[in-house]
Amino acid sequence: xxxxxxxxxxxxxxxxxxxxxxxxxxxxxxxxxxxxxxxxxxxxxxxxxxxxxxxxxxxxxxxxxxxxxxxxxxxxxxxxxxxxxxxxxxxxxxxxxxxxxxxxxxxxxxxxxxxxxxxxxxxxxxxxxxxxxxxxxxxxxxxxxxxxxxxxxxxxxxxxxxxxxxxxxxxxxxxxxxxxxxxxxxxxxxxxxxxxxxxxxxxxxxxxxxxxxxxxxxxxxxxxxxxxxxxxxxxxxxxxxxxxxxxxxxxxxxxxxxxxxxxxxxxxxxxxxxxxxxxxxxxxxxxxxxxxxxxxxxxxxxxxxxxxxxxxxxxxxxxxxxxxxxxxxxxxxxxxxxxxx
Amino acid sequence: xxxxxxxxxxxxxxxxxxxxxxxxxxxxxxxxxxxxxxxxxxxxxxxxxxxxxxxxxxxxxxxxxxxxxxxxxxxxxxxxxxxxxxxxxxxxxxxxxxxxxxxxxxxxxxxxxxxxxxxxxxxxxxxxxxxxxxxxxxxxxxxxxxxxxxxxxxxxxxxxxxxxxxxxxxxxxxxxxxxxxxxxxxxxxxxxxxxxxxxxxxxxxxxxxxxxxxxxxxxxxxxxxxxxxxxxxxxxxxxxxxxxxxxxxxxxxxxxxxxxx
Numbered sequence: 001x002x003x004x005x006x007x008x009x010x011x012x013x014x015x016x017x018x019x020x021x022x023x024x025x026x027x028x029x030x031x032x033x034x035x036x037x038x039x040x041x042x043x044x045x046x047x048x049x050x051x052x053x054x055x056x057x058x059x060x061x062x063x064x065x066x067x068x069x070x071x072x073x074x075x076x077x078x079x080x081x082x083x084x085x086x087x088x089x090x091x092x093x094x095x096x097x098x099x100x101x102x103x104x105x106x107x108x109x110x111x112x113x114x115x116x117x118x119x120x121x122x123x124x125x126x127x128x129x130x131x132x133x134x135x136x137x138x139x140x141x142x143x144x145x146x147x148x149x150x151x152x153x154x155x156x157x158x159x160x161x162x163x164x165x166x167x168x169x170x171x172x173x174x175x176x177x178x179x180x181x182x183x184x185x186x187x188x189x190x191x192x193x194x195x196x197x198x199x200x201x202x203x204x205x206x207x208x209x210x211x212x213x214x215x216x217x218x219x220x221x222x223x224x225x226x227x228x229x230x231x232x233x234x235x236x237x238x239x240x241x242x243x244x245x246x247x248x249x250x251x252x253x254x255x256x257x258x259x260x261x262x263x264x265x266x267x268x269x270x271x272x273x274x275x276x277x278x279x280x281x282x283x284x285x286x287x288x289x290x291x292x293x294x295x296x297x298x299x300x301x302x303x304x305x306x307x308x309x310x311x312x313x314x315x316x317x318x319x320x321x322x323x324x325x326x327x328x329x330x331x332x333x334x335x336x337x338x339x340x341x
Numbered sequence: 342x343x344x345x346x347x348x349x350x351x352x353x354x355x356x357x358x359x360x361x362x363x364x365x366x367x368x369x370x371x372x373x374x375x376x377x378x379x380x381x382x383x384x385x386x387x388x389x390x391x392x393x394x395x396x397x398x399x400x401x402x403x404x405x406x407x408x409x410x411x412x413x414x415x416x417x418x419x420x421x422x423x424x425x426x427x428x429x430x431x432x433x434x435x436x437x438x439x440x441x442x443x444x445x446x447x448x449x450x451x452x453x454x455x456x457x458x459x460x461x462x463x464x465x466x467x468x469x470x471x472x473x474x475x476x477x478x479x480x481x482x483x484x485x486x487x488x489x490x491x492x493x494x495x496x497x498x499x500x501x502x503x504x505x506x507x508x509x510x511x512x513x514x515x516x517x518x519x520x521x522x523x524x525x526x527x528x529x530x531x532x533x534x535x536x537x538x539x540x541x542x543x544x545x546x547x548x549x550x551x552x553x554x555x556x557x558x559x560x561x562x563x564x565x566x567x568x569x570x571x572x573x574x575x576x577x578x579x580x581x582x583x584x585x586x587x588x589x590x591x592x593x594x595x596x597x598x599x600x601x602x
Contacts, residue, residue, distance in 0.1 A: 208460050208461060208463075209458065209459045209460055209461060210447040210449070210459055210461050211459060213436070213440055213444065213447060213461065214445070216433060216435065216436055217433040217436065217444055217445075220433035220434055220435050220436065221431070221432065221433050221434065223429075223431070224431035224432055224433055224444075225433065225444070225445070226415070227395075227415050227425070227427060227431040228431060228444040228445035228446075229415065229416040229419050229445040229446070230444070230445045287433065287434075287435045288435045
């Protein structure tokens with residue numbers, strides 16, 4: 001809002017365009033497309049590593065990268081919608097881990113208990129999402145602090161709940177690990193299909209429904225959203241609950257990758273998802289970004305790790321490169337925001 | 342004497358120990374531009390916020406078309422047909438003009454796509470946005486799909502006014518619409534105000550810009566010390582007299598019969 005006042009003091013607009021309003025040209029649409037940046041970066045990395053290493057573009061490696069993307073990719077979707085409203089979620093990994101532990105323990109009695117266990121896990125995640133959502137929307141608490149507190153509480157709760165590594169039997173819980181082969185030998189799991197579907201459905205909801213417009217509006221300018229009659233509290237609550245449900249899905253994706261879970265699993269999931277979201281071009285200030293970009297951001301991190309490993313470079317350099325990418329992405333966001341003002 | 346559209350009687354609004362509005366009256370007639378002026382802290386903003394549903398009065402009553410109304414939120418007032426253009430605007434800068442115009446009132450796709458999937462009809466909203474801009478004679482906007490943060494202050498104000506004009510079925514309230522604008526842009530907004538009243542919708546204009554008030558207002562509501570000091574017609578007084586009444590340097594003349602509602 002200060003921005004609008006600043007802009008208001010600028011010069012009057014150029015001479016009136018007597019042709020009236022016109023539709024956006026194709027070039028406008030391409031250059032405004034926020035997915036272009038991360039997609040370009042991903043393609044450049046893939047080309048570079050294909051030239052630099054022998055195996056990078058092999059069928060095995062590409063399908064492995066896709067399979068590695070399912071957990072952080074799904075968590076990053078929840079993180080994205082929360083960041084779009086101007087928030088942040090530090091507790092996403094902790095919510096997913098606690099849910100996976102609860103599910104594993106409840107399902108220990110036999111395969112027949114896997115469905116009810118899954119349902120309880122889903123409810124738990126929705127409930128935890130609702131708690132953060134209510135604290136943020138009703139009491140107006142800063143999401144950073146709310147989810148930091150929740151992270152601390154949940155990590156301790158998980159360790160009090162069990163200190164062991166729990167295993168789930170093969171059954172509905174490991175359904176997402178099933179898969180088949182495409183084009184002869186390209187291995188593809190149901191988990192990969194589900195993560196791609198999740199991205200598509202959420203992308204559709206954010207860009208084509210009134211709920212999606214309201215999410216962006218709340219992140220852009222919540223006072224304006226309220227004044228136009230949008231129920232800001234309800235939008236915020238819906239976003240945190242939906243994010244919770246996505247974390248439950250991420251727990252299932254994790255079982256699809258490995259039947260084992262422990263309180264020490266995914267210790268850096270929160271930061272990994274923020275990294276993916278930022279590299280994917282979503283603004284940490286809220287109101288700008290896409291879930292598609294966040295998934296591409298998750299892929300970019302994995303491609304970097306895989307490519308640098310295969311190029312025989314010390315794994316610590318992967319972290320340095322990822323860190324540089326994060327800062328570069330935020331800098332790009334800050335510069336475009338300043339230009340827009 | 343034309344009929345009264347929006348009326349307020351004996352409004353009181355306190356913030357803690359501060360009484361911002363102290364028994365204020367207000368009336369707005371069909372088709373007119375009513376300017377509301379007053380010194381800083383005179384309570385005009387609080388009075389207007391009561392009318393637009395932004396704050397709830399401690400006592401007093403508001404009548405719309407003669408019937409009592411109780412607004413609990415801006416949404417209530419909007420439902421009743423009262424639209425407000427806020428001083429600090431109410432835009433989502435990253436979203437485009439058409440989206441901002443329909444924010445909170447998106448047009449849904451027909452059939453199950455709209456009712457079940459809640460899909461919005463982007464094409465229709467863009468079409469209606471263009472129509473609205475054309476009807477109001479707005480030619481300064483290049484494209485309806487431009488994000489609002491690529492617009493100048495005057496263009497943003499134009500979009501905000503167009504939104505109010507599109508949905509204000511009964512009353513359009515504008516809080517300092519020209520405060521942040523240059524001379525030429527201000528003139529554009531004043532022209533828009535005339536076009537809105539040309540459609541038969543009365544406009545409440547809160548402004549410090551006395552020359553602008555004298556240019557467009559049919560009547561001037563002068564607010565002082567938390568209440569309406571008087572209502573005058575611009576043709577009966579000079580700008581200096583009006584400013585004198587506003588600041589208390591001159592006594593407020595009694596409201597003349599033909600000016601009163």
